[in-house]
Amino acid sequence: MTGSDNTTPPVVLDEHRGMASQKETDARRHRSEVEADQAALRRSRAELEKFLFAAPAADWPDAAAPDARDPRLKHLIEDATADLNRLIGRIAGPGA
Numbered sequence: 001m002t003g004s005d006n007t008t009p010p011v012v013l014d015e016h017r018g019m020a021s022q023k024e025t026d027a028r029r030h031r032s033e034v035e036a037d038q039a040a041l042r043r044s045r046a047e048l049e050k051f052l053f054a055a056p057a058a059d060w061p062d063a064a065a066p067d068a069r070d071p072r073l074k075h076l077i078e079d080a081t082a083d084l085n086r087l088i089g090r091i092a093g094p095g096a
Contacts, residue, residue: 017025
């Protein structure tokens with residue numbers, strides 16, 4: 001190549017690949033876009049939760065409210081709350 005010939009259009013490499021290779025490339029590009037979107041959503045969610053849940057909780061179930069939407073976690077939270085209340089009752093004594 002002699003001189004600076006800027007009139008030649010760039011070569012689009014995807015046109016020179018087979019269809020299977022083009023599909024694989026498109027899938028990789030799509031996957032990395034989806035992964036980037038998911039990472040951005042996780043960061044946004046963490047930022048939002050930091051502000052939404054900054055106020056102190058009124059009681060134990062309120063403290064666990066962000067995770068209470070999942071039935072498995074709700075059950076674990078209820079069990080943990082019951083255990084804490086039982087243990088607090090032992091420490092405080094039967095008359096407290």
